[in-house]
Amino acid sequence: MxxxxxxxxxxxxxxxxxxxxxxxxxxxxxxxxxxxxxxxxxxxxxxxxxxxxxxxxxxxxxxxxxxxxxxxxxxxxxxxxxxxxxxxxxxxxxxxxxxxxxxxxxxxxxxxxxxxxxxxxxxxxxxxxxxxxxxxxxxxxxxxxxxxxxxxxxxxxxxxxxxxxxxxxxxxxxxxxxxxxxxxxxxxxxxxxxxxFSQGNLPKFPEREFVIDKTIVCKRFVFEASKIKLLKNMVNSDSPTVKNPTRVEVVMSLIYKSVISALGLNYKTTSLRMAVDLRKRMVPLLSKKSVGNLIWFLVVTNPESHDLIFKIRQGLCEFCEVYPKKFGGEEKDFSFIFECLKQDTTSVTKSNNDQSWILFSSWCRFPIYEVDFGWGKPIWVTTSTCPVRNAIVLMDTKDGDGIEAIVNMEENDMIMFENDVELLQYASLNPSILCN
The missing domain is CATH 3.30.559.10 (Chloramphenicol acetyltransferase-like domain)
Known part of the structure; x- marks a missing residue:
């Protein structure tokens, strides 16, 4: 071109x-x-x-x-x-x-x-x-x-x-x-x-870093609304502890299971790391327009595929009881913040070359298809390869009911993942974009 x-x-x-x-x-x-x-x-x-x-x-x-x-x-x-x-x-x-x-x-x-x-x-x-x-x-x-x-x-x-x-x-x-x-x-x-979330007297920790890894490749998997409905029905019938799973939960659960299977990982030594938006979880709520990185990470340790959604919900409930209060509420705790920053800057650096993390960031429900400059709404919004191993970004499809998963893996791992039989029952690999 x-x-x-x-x-x-x-x-x-x-x-x-x-x-x-x-x-x-x-x-x-x-x-x-x-x-x-x-x-x-x-x-x-x-x-x-x-x-x-x-x-x-x-x-x-x-x-x-x-x-x-x-x-x-x-x-x-x-x-x-x-x-x-x-x-x-x-x-x-x-x-x-x-x-x-x-x-x-x-x-x-x-x-x-x-x-x-x-x-x-x-x-x-x-x-x-x-x-x-x-x-x-x-x-x-x-x-x-x-x-x-x-x-x-x-x-x-x-x-x-x-x-x-x-x-x-x-x-x-x-x-x-x-x-x-x-x-x-x-x-x-x-x-x-x-x-x-003022810095106050906290010490200056090193920035998180990731090195551009040219062995990482990116593939786009699209889950249509009808397929997500099937996934929800399956979870409802197989997991009595989980009621009314969301689109993001069922897609995340299937991808996590497929990564474990395709890459030959062990559930007992693999954890899920998920970005959580603090704006809507602070008391009082922050404006959704607040600028900056108002996110922290929920870590779900060593979940099995059958209880992943339950553990995500349980972990998120515990997260919301602790982090918003200690990060910026009336109970702001600088000792707690210090330990979080210390642990995070250490663990994230290690995860760049570590198969024990599967990283998720959901952009679903953000107004990505509302960006109308006067010529109509976008027909497609996407991102590019992220050079972090086993990092997955979830985005809405244009109709708002499906999900596009942008999956980043090492090339050899991706070959195994993109041929996972169960994954391909529910996801299409890089389909064309309809322009209507």
Whole structure:
């Protein structure tokens, strides 16, 4: 696929960041989070609303406006604990693709055709301290299709933050020119994470790190709603302790079982690690728009396949009784936080080369298919290969009822996994994307 970069610039906030907001302190969760770029792709069908030049101009203007609200994204990291909100802006690229149709990519969406859509091959790359926190590339197809690619630094932008930002940017772009439209996001809600999860006098722990492992390959498995219903029925009949399992629970359980089976692992020595969003579990609740890495990890130790969902629910209940209170509630416990940070930065580093972890992150129910810039909602949203062994990201399908599992494994392990008989009874391997 031939791709030509036709412009490259920095988009700065439409209004300068006030002096009292120039230093943005990171939370104790942010400060240990990796500095790698999380990649996202948003695909839009043939757009006839206006000419390409006009669309790009609107995108720049609305991006400038939204950066006045999400002002840390236009700054630069001062160190591991803070951002200098100096309005340097975010990197914005525009690319033309003339020989390849968008429909061709969607027919067989492999890494070879997806990777060139990202800016400067930044996907999952570790960023330098002085680089742009957010890098955006607008890919314009001759057929009229658009792909907006985003590489967002994980150190300040988790998945929820990224999708909130994209939706707010899209809303401003969609309603540009409407004098009655205003995006009201009070700073005390948007940046509550630093206040509640303040670093305080905690020591500076090392950042989590993962090294780019080129032996990792990524495959996409799609579970349609009808197949998920069958999985739910099976769990209901086989597990009397579990009632009304969710889509995520049954898909996660099947993938976990298939990984164990395909890779020849042992249930007694393999654990599940799952990201938990703290926003909706704090007392009082945090705004769902809160910026930062407001997540911690639930570890389910050595579960058997038949009781995995039960153990996840039990573990999540215990997690919610402890972590929200000790992390930022009235019972905030710095000794507890210290031990969590110490253990996490040690265990995650080890897990990069350790088969004893299976890592899950669910992006389901995030508003990923609501990102409408005025040309309609995206026909597909996806990410790219994550260089962490046995890491799985779960995302909604466009209809909101199915699940796409983005599975990352070593190449030899993937060959075994993608041929797992039970898995393939419920999941399709990299099906084409329907554009209607």
């Amino acid at each position: 031939e791709l030509e970069i036709i412009s490259r610039e920095f988009i700065k906030p439409s209004s300068p960041t006030p002096p009292h907001h120039r230093k943005f302190s990171l939370s104790f969760i942010d400060h240990i989070t990796v500095r790698n770029y999380v990649p996202l792709l948003f695909f839009y069908n043939d757009i006839k609303v206006c000419d390409q030049t006009s669309k790009i101009s609107h995108l720049k203007n609305s991006l400038s406006q939204i950066l006045s609200i999400y002002y840390p994204f236009a700054g630069r990291f001062k160190d591991q604990l803070s951002i200098e909100c100096n309005d340097q802006g975010v990197s914005f690229l525009v690319a033309n693709i003339t020989e390849t149709k968008l429909s061709t990519i969607l027919q067989n969406p492999t890494e070879n055709v997806l990777n060139p859509l990202f800016p400067d091959e930044l996907q999952w790359k570790k960023m330098d301290w002085n680089e742009s926190i957010l890098v955006i590339q607008i890919n314009c197809f001759a057929c009229g299709g658009f792909v907006i690619s985003v590489c967002a630094c994980h150190k300040i932008i988790d998945a929820a933050t990224a999708f909130n930002f994209m939706n707010d940017w899209a809303k401003l772009n969609r309603e540009e020119g409407d004098s009655n439209s205003k995006l009201l996001l009070p700073n005390n809600l948007l940046y509550a994470g630093d206040t509640i």
